[in-house]
Amino acid sequence: MTETTATAVRLGPSGLVLDGGEQVRLCASLFYFRIPRQAWASRLEAVRASGYDLVDVYIPWNFHEVAPGRWDFEGRRDVAAFLDLAHAAGLRVIARPGPYICSEWDGGALPAWLTLDPGLRLRQAEPRYLAHVETWFDRILPLLAEREHGVGGAVVAVQLENELDFFDCTDRAGYVGRLRDLALRHGVGVPLIACAGQGDLVGATGGVDGVAPAFNFYPDDRSAAVEPEVRRYADLTAGRDLPLLVTETNRRHATLRRLIVSGAKVVAPYLQASGYDFGWTPSVGNWGDPGGFMSHDYDFGGYLDPVGEARPEHAEARVLSAMVRTLGPALARAMPEAAPGAYTTDVTTSASPSRLLLDGGGELLGVPNLTGTPGTVTLPAPSAVPVTGAVAPPVPGDAPDVVTVPLPAETCLLVLRDLPLARYGLPGTLRLATADLVGAGPDGLVLSAREAAAVVLGTPGPGAPAREGAERPFPGAASDALTPGHTAPVELTASAGLAAPVPGSPVRTTLAAGDATWTVVVLHPDDVGDALPAPPPAAEPVPIGTATRLALAPRTRSTTRYDVPPASEELGVFRGRTHYGADIGGLTELLLQGASDIVDLTLDDDARPTLARFGASTLVPVAGAHRLEATVETWGHANFDDSRLPALRMGSLRGLGRVWSVVGREDVSALWEVAGEGTWPGDPAPLRTLAGWSSTRSGSPITYRRRLPVDGRSHHALRLDGIDGSAQVAVDGVTHVVAHEDPWITLAPGEGTELAVTVPHRPGAALRAELLRLEPLRGWDVEPQPDAALLKLATTTASGHQVTLPLDLTPGDEAWYDVEVPAGGLSLRFEGRQIRVSAYAAGELLGRVWLDDPARPRFTGGDPTRIWLPAAWNTGAVRLMVRATRGEESPLLGRVRATAVKE
Template sequence: MEPRHGGLDHPDAADDRHLLPRPEIPLRNEPPGRKRGCEVTDLSTEAVELGASGLVLDGREEALLCASLFYFRLPREVWEARLAQVRATGYRAIDVYLPWNFHETAPGEWDFEGRRDVGAFLDLAHEAGLAVIARPGPYICSEWDGGALPSWLALEDGLRLRQAEPRFLAQVRSWFDRVMPLIAERQWGRGGSVVAVQLENELDFFDTHDRHAYITSLRDMAIEHGIDVPLVACAGQGDLVGATGGVEGVVPAFNFYPDDRSAFVEPEVRRYAELVAGRGEPLLVTETNRHHATLRRLLVSGATLLAPYLQASGYDFGYTPSVGNWGDPGGFMTHDYDFGGYLSPVGEARSATSEARVLAAFVRTLGPALARAVTQASDTLRVSVPTSASPSQLALDGGGTVTGIPNLGDEWGTAVIDAAGLSDVEVKLPPFSCLLLVRDLPLARFGLPGTLRLASADLVGAGPDGIELASLAPSVIALEGADGVKLVELRAPQPGASVLTTVSSGADRWDLVVRHPDDVPAPGDVQIPAAAAVGEPEAVTGVARLDTETRSGATKSYELAPSSESVGVYRGRTHYAASVRGVGELLIEGASDIVDLALDGLALPTVARFGATFRVPVDGAGAFEATVETWGHSNFDDSRLPGLAIGSLRGLGRVWSVAASEDVTALWTVDGGEQWAGDPAPLRTLGGWSSTRIGRPATYRRALPVDGTSHYALHLDGLSRPCEVSVDGTDWMVSPEDPWVHLAPGEGADVAITLPHWPGSEGGAALLRLEAVRDWQVEAQPDTAILALAEQQSDGEDARLPLEIEPGEETWLDVEVPAGGLSLRFEGAQVRVSAFARGELLGRVWLEDAARPRFTGGDPGRLWIPASWNTGAVRLLVRGTAGGVQPCLERVTAAATPE
């Protein structure tokens, strides 16, 4: 064993950051003739190539780490700071969605100014030295309102979303005509940062009928606007043809969201690496988990682009969150858009930033050798903790290997390995980590003698002056020189106190420094922003209750209850009123998202069931009122509930009075298929056929007692699993979440229901005859109208918290807040709060209510007011809800946030 040289606790350890030269390779490229804001002519993007080693920029081959950073989720005033924070982690790129409905705010009304000035954002990314993957959709998902598809598209008769259909493509063209020129003039090689453009998003999740024609149309539109950087299309579940349509010139990329603790990540990813390698293409991972342990596993399994979603979090201002199928079965996406990445929505740098710098430095150090590497299954290792079922190893171009050794547990562990000339070397594995073990690396490429036979610490720098590593654990380093292999064991460094030593083999000499991950510097002269955290919350005491209306009261008459979108409410609220005198019960179909009902002014519990049909007893009331607020449109496509389907409309839906109800549980004939069901068919109750063939389908059929002129609703009570329903030959699936079938006049003469046999699993069936509720008074209150009310000057009177209000009551409050960026929190029960500042909706919270749906994404209780928007007061719209305790806003707190 080689004796240790120098001191392990070097007296200048805290000041050794420049032990090795760290030249910055700028990402900016400014060819002659391209100045920011100038017209672009006769320039190409030949400096971007896409080959087996990935995206190659100006001939520089390097695996690319990419952080999502979304301008539409941040105030313009913090764009530059956030970009700098990403650059300081060593990530060289960002991916940027461009949401269509953020820029087309109403049909034909376009906005690219202020915080919608995406061109300015892309210019700032260029100035920060970050490459950009632009993702203009038309569909983006991103848990954003409607996946960025404008909600009014569904109003156009015959238009079919995400299809090669003329009406939809015409709408897409109007979007691309505006956004693609902004991207094209900012391409790499034209003085900008855009190195790739993604078409669509995870199309393999969606039922597009002619994928080839659809993606071809998008490709051709992009090319027409001068896009000549690589075009990519990402697969959400590994179906590369389903994502790209097999279209020439569109390269597949992949979104992997594995279980971080799964032992099978590596063989799955290697399979896709081999698949695209056979096509001469790289493995581009355009979305994946944020943990750097997982990113390392993907890197050694062949990925040359790693774009974890979401490293740089953000915030959904306005009425822009979506509803989606994360829940039981649905959920509301929070305004706080945070999945635990290394930057919080308000700009806090989390501990993973140091892990990011380490991995970025590792990638930068190995450079082309890593980008050109070939992945394979590694040799069997002896590991004392849960690990991969089949670890991956990269054979580096020019010699050497990198082996990923995961520790999938939460305890420290060990791995026993061997290297040339060494055997049974034990290395430490930190909890939930992935060691990138470098072996047999020739050092001549770094201007150093000999070979790095083994390094259990991360290789984060190498040059003529020495070798730089990073580790949380004790390190084992083996170097081979003129006098054979020399091995040193170095203890774990501490923050601010690196471990330094010198290793000699004959005339060969290597200076080593092992840093704590927190001490790995940013690339080149990039400055690491000072760490900051959210302060301690302080109660807000200055409260005024305002004498301001919460709506205008101006209504229009409609025969039937219209959708919100059809009256111009693409985001916001719609208010409905009608007489229900003489009605015993209402049936409401398709109401979404937040539905507040009242009978004769008495508030009922809020309904938020994603469009599921529900019944409302009227109990002799004469006046029916409803306020329906759009939380957001579905960002995914899930047919289990009407409100979860992409393109579904918002509002009160269809409102019916129940004229009659009849039990239709009995008198169904049975076709048991391959089970025994004789001829004539047995007559059974619905779901009552018994067989030993559990789980096999049986079909129940009967004519329903319909009159041919009325609307009806068939209720399958107690449905426990999806079933197929055929009405007069038309088939669809009915889910337990919404076990209703609507029958239009003339339908129902032949109804067949196919159920898997499961003893005792089904209940009864009822047929309800319906009559439409007519003569509605409707007030449209789009987001612009609500924002205008929130900006009105108003007198008020001092109030105190806790503040009690009545169910169904709404009131405006002004609350005084400290200066600067703030994280606002609210405490109470049976109230919903919308907060406004500087002409923007900061967000909405819903406190302690049994009717509240699941919230997903980030923190549902946090609202953020950026420092540049803070005028010293926040205006609140508070609504009381029924069904629980007395509505009460008990407390508001504010905590300082970094900016």
Template sequence: MTTQTDTTVGLSPSGLVLDGAEQVHLCASLFYFRVPREAWADRLAQVAASGYTLVDVYVPWNFHETAPGRWDFAGRRDVGEFLDLARDAGLGVVARPGPYICSEWDGGALPAWLPLEDGLALRQAEPRYLRHVEAWFDQVMPLLAARQRDRGGAVVAVQVENELDFFGTADRPAYMARLHELTLGHGITVPVVACAGQGDLAGATGGVDGITPAFNFYPDDLSPYIEAEVRQYADLVAGRGEPLLVMETNRRHATLRRLLVSGAKVIAPYLQASGFDFGYTPSVGNWGDPGGFMSHDYDFGGYLDPVGVPRPEMAEARVLARVLRTLGPALARSTTASADGAFRVDVATSASPSRLVLDGGGELIGIPNLTDDAGTAAFPAWFGGPEVAVPLPAASCLLVLRDLPLDRFGLPGTLRLASADLVGAGPDGIELATAGASVVVLEAPGGRPVLVELEAPGPGAPVRARIEAGVDGVAWAVVVRHPIDVDADAPSDGGTAGGDPPVEHPPLTTLTGLDLAARTGRTTRHEVPPSSEEVGVHRGRTHYSTDLDGADELLVEGASDIVDLALDGVALPTVAGFGATFLLPVAGAGRLDATVETWGHANFDDVRLPALRLGSLRGLGRVWSVVGRSDVSALWRVTAAGGWPGEPAPLRTLGGWSSTRVGEPTTYSRGLAMDDDAGEAHHQALRLAGVAGSVQVSVDGVAHTVTEDDPWLHLAPGAGRTVAITVPHRPGADLTAELFRLEPVSGWDVEAQSDEAILDLSRADAAGETVALPLELAPGEERWFDAAVPPGGLSLGFEGAQVRVSAFAGGELLGRVWLDDPARPRFTGGDAGRLWLPAAWNDGTVRLLVRATRGAEGPVLGGVRLTATRG
């Protein structure tokens, strides 16, 4: 059983116990690195006003180690100040320093230069990597330890690692044990937790004693199976004497209620307080098909939008928080069970609803309505009275109280049923909250139940009733408030549902075109294209140039993230293929120029494309001249388990074997020519067309995975004596194979342009002249502009096509947008066309770096919309 670790913070089956108080906690994600320092106190106050008692805070390693051995904890990187402000706001903090955090952040916070170290293995119990982690923990853990709750600070728990069960760590126990040892060695005495991204408790914690498992649940909000799944985990950890900690989940409070009644003791929706990815910090990641760019607008629809404007869910947050406070220890000590058969509904609901058996008597039943239509829930008679029917609002989860003794609140009798939320109770009466009609059943000692149907309250118009028990003069005062009136004096939004409407300024009609170069032109010579990280570009961009010496076709492997190419100064369409290999016709061209911009490093580990692998490098990759190609689709020997086909193995075309054994693994093998006519071994590339999903390829006994998104496999000189391709048998499968003979393109002039170098240019003084919008540019053209803007916080919305815009203010990169381009990848996370200029960074001018790209239409920057924002 988990026990309290110090005098003020501990874990018990009732949850996270603070200062001896047992309570179910709501926790909001709030990230200091996505909010300007000037807005930290305001955001924390808003979270506190929501009724949430905790914030979880990632601490990104690469945000603080900005270059190898260079640490920065000042200014907007002053995480210590943020934690102190959280304490001042009355909030506890679950600190999450990684070393890996995911969070759709550049590289999951792992520094981009780590993979350059020979032999280093990320997220493994490997000495080289652990030495770097130790250096990071030496910086961050003392800072957290000094701010633990028992020392007067805000930190109530520390999470090590993040969702390790998604990653192929070879020795999880050794790796997690070392992280735990380092954590304790720096004086961390609050609980240490590790979260399972997909429910693998041992995969997340390594089974290390002293690390408490937490879980992430991201279900479909309309799934009928949420309760049954969550109850299984609640029972699992209860058997270990531990609480169910949900460190990430969906944001809808209807779903959070379902988790509550299923046994969760800490509920931390990700992401209630949104923000922005300032600078070169968004990631690229596996958000679907595959790959995507995370937008600078980091918003998943939580109760605070990126600039801090409350959304309607804020009122629901305050109501749920009041329910938790009102029921207090009785709720924290409750146990979860199935509520099958406890009620009937006339709309779609949970396949197995949950209830909480409250400590000291009573129960809380969750009744989801998974439709957009209002319904009714009916409770069979259970207390000697009639069947009770209660309204069931659309898209909701009622928390219905039954059989709750009222003596704990200084009131007589029993609350037999309340369909509205219990948000307060005391000697003066009972306070409920709902937006609709409700039902209350009260019973005095020795009396009979009294059922009262209450009308729907309105905003600012509560419904009040005095309910007579009919026994010894017993009566209860009941008030029912509209949800937006619960804690309406909170400073977050004055009780309104959505804050003040935005104020639109006139859009920009002119810019000032600057006489300022976009790069220095200072280059160094390299035999082959180096990765961006090799030349010190951990964020930013790298420029490459080479003579083509009569090449007709190039093969480019691993180029990422945004690749702008030009042949003899003529721009080509941008490539953003996440490192996928591509062919580039260059016949007749004498010079190749490339600018490769890092959008971000992968925050996950996805094998489908090279640049989606965790730790993958950025830059132009490897560039080869194609000196020969041949079709190798024929003469493959066919073998499979179970004696089919027989021996000797038949010779067939790749994928051409026909059998009734559909879906069974079938292996095609043959040797490939490794030498040219002169007997010289070359680098080669094998392209497999027609791959469905992925195939396993063995080259001289070494296994590889080839995917339909990148159906190429590089073969080093001498490799390919035996190539075996194993695929599920599909009659009529159309697989083809082509072998490309390669020679390296050598002699490259390279200019490294780090984020710091670009920031220096953005701060430079320059003369200029006025230009009108819309502004047409030539493909490949890149220019600096100044935009005069009104004071205050502003949302900048960009319009146009075939341009990318980087916006700078306050000495910082606000962010980047990419407008209407067929080459643009999918963006996720928020509005990809807007950036935020915080008021504290606004000196009246925004500097823009605009690059035009080639497409079907001409590049144009059409306009810039200006919307006044909070902060």
């Protein structure tokens, strides 16, 4: 740590303090690896225009170590250049180098080859894993330390790990402590943080000294419990003399306002600046049934869409940013508290509203409307100072007791009360404002609102005490400047109902009270800050009805013989696909275990429906066939750790998995003893069918035991049909968890003589248990086809002939096509059914789409039907690899539609 860095950046109760400046800070996630390098500068400027002053930047390990020991920090992987551009744009960076990042990115950024080392345990204080992490940190941390704020760079914090509280780390303190020590060894001097994914701050940080907790908080935007939950975490961090850092949360500014008014000092919605996953980089995640493929289009509705166009939330960002800057240190130092009875509404609002007590006087109250219906809010009106020892001079007219203003749907008003204005060079106090204060100075007040609002200003009248710097306390409190027998000063007030402004036409008014005058301007949110150019009208898509089918083979068909099918990663296929072939003459049925992600099987010349079952065990009838061919494409590696399906486990490998020939079957559903701790049958134990014991004790765990008819020489697999949720299965005393989605247990020779199955009792339920005897299928011809091989084909010159779309294709057909496209940035959409398309340009895989196929899994994230061709990569043509799949109808490749996009 340098002296300069230590004084330039610190964490304190008021937040992330930069060069002594205290301010609540808004932070946008912006990922260089999801944007072409040519668009980095413009995307950073678009974030800066929103008023946010921070960006958080994941740095994916496997984006830079593309193969074991092969590093790439050039071109669009030049993260140093990106950080320098962020600094030039006036933005500061929270760097998040992992080692694990999640981010719905391939493997959560953990390299796919790590678990090829037997016994290596991911995200643990385990020597082999930590040795790999150290190699990564040796590369990335010096780069970050050289670019810290205070030494001429943008980095103001470094996050170690990510949401560790979701993961079963056995020694959190040892693991996070090792990461901290590596950061310090490399001279990182800015604050180190670790984020909790589900609120477990010790689970995220290990309780390690020098690592501050942060929180990723994703509420339902309409939840009435947001405020009390956030206040609880604000209290927890305040007790540690730290600020509440919300390092990920929802995008809507109505929710962000609720977080700020409840005590958050850094708020980083994920993902305000959307992007796109080029290459084989989306993950296979647990956002499905239970699994899902993350789309290449990476978009959760943030204020910038994947190609950089602004959405309406960009205006809301500019308003909230301006208000945060205007209130400055008073807001940063403010303390939250519950505000029961602070207002009434005619719509659903918070169960426990929050307000902030501003440093130096005043308060900020949050008033959310959690419905889709406009309503009103009624607030107590500012009142006169109570009289002590005398009668107040008469005041003309009766002041109203309440103020009622519109409360738009799905919003959160931030209502200011009793804000002293001397700090802005203005007289008096802002007694009430239901519009956002986005600017203040000697020339007056600037507010912003979409609807009608109210403002009340006050100044001391005759008889005010002359104490230097005295400020009147909140309404309802007696001034300590008064003494018995003296009259209280009379406050002179001026109020106005402010009409709703329209874009380009601010509402202006001048208010006066006594000798004080105030100019008040009310802007429409669209007029606050530097609005980005409005997106042009949606362009009409250009249909493309011809293509050139190339005389270019999809693969070499050069194979190597293996005894059993190796994992793709064992062959160096960390991204791409692997081809397998084996003779199956005389076999009747195969059991595939762990096959993932996209598995295309062909029996002789008959293409079968695609399998995309996340590694779940699958029976494949093969009677009468002589040859099995399989192409297995990696969509991505799991970014989370979900035990329900094999391919959703973090660190799981890809490929065809284990392939068995089924040589015997036996129903073993009967003859189970009902016994075990916590059950209630007598002795001797009854014999029942599996899960067939009947009792009134619904929901209680019941254990069923029996010996299985295994021969001691063969492999076996036990299938438990009918599991609801999961079951515990003890094999010879070793307990496994079996899920409904993959209800199989594999038994090695000699295993399974003693089995115990524990399931919750459900009256009337029963499980069917079947034991399969297995033999491994041996003798495999294998061709690896990693991403480099596919990219080479995508740039190979080849002749071809023109075809007219649409094309009727045969299941199993696979071919390369060239398609001419218009100039500029484009969204490409494909018509058809039972077709998978991979699109290439400029030496990159642009993305993949899968059209209308019963075998297609759920896609999550952004738009799975779109491929983005950035303008900088458009050479006038796109190369497509098209594969036809078997389904309910014949495969059809329809027209391509190209729509111009403004980048």
